[in-house]
Amino acid sequence: MDMPRLSKSVRTITVFERDSTGSRVPVVVFDRRRKRKKQSKGLKPFERSVRMIADTFDRTASTYAKRHRRSNRKRKDGWLRDIVQNAAKAGDKGRKKLDPSRVLGW
Numbered sequence: 541m542d543m544p545r546l547s548k549s550v551r552t553i554t555v556f557e558r559d560s561t562g563s564r565v566p567v568v569v570f571d572r573r574r575k576r577k578k579q580s581k582g583l584k585p586f587e588r589s590v591r592m593i594a595d596t597f598d599r600t601a602s603t604y605a606k607r608h609r610r611s612n613r614k615r616k617d618g619w620l621r622d623i624v625q626n627a628a629k630a631g632d633k634g635r636k637k638l639d640p641s642r643v644l645g646w
Contacts, residue, residue, distance in 0.1 A: 546570070592638065600634030 546553075553570040579587060607626040611618035619626070 546572075596634045596638040599637045600630050603633045604630035 550570070551572055552568060554566050555569050556564045557567050559565045604626055607622070607630060608619045611622040611626060615621070
């Protein structure tokens with residue numbers, strides 16, 4: 541059975557079915573409970589910093605890859621001609637994602 545799109549507020553869907561004796565038994569069809577994060581409380585700021593740096597690298601790399609492909613489509617050996625500009629603009633986009641006050645935990 542395919543699940544229809546449900547609102548985020550729906551946590552569980554329970555259906556009552558009859559078992560072999562004829563009594564009704566609850567059967568959970570859908571369950572969206574938030575999983576508890578297994579992490580030490582002391583490591584939370586470090587994890588946030590590492591995640592932010594990883595997101596910054598991800599944004600920089602994806603931006604560069606997009607600009608690289610675009611340069612290559614525009615002209616022959618375009619990626620090589622535009623490598624400095626593409627890397628600089630990708631770095632700028634990545635730096636915008638990086639907030640030094642949150643990385644250092646100020």
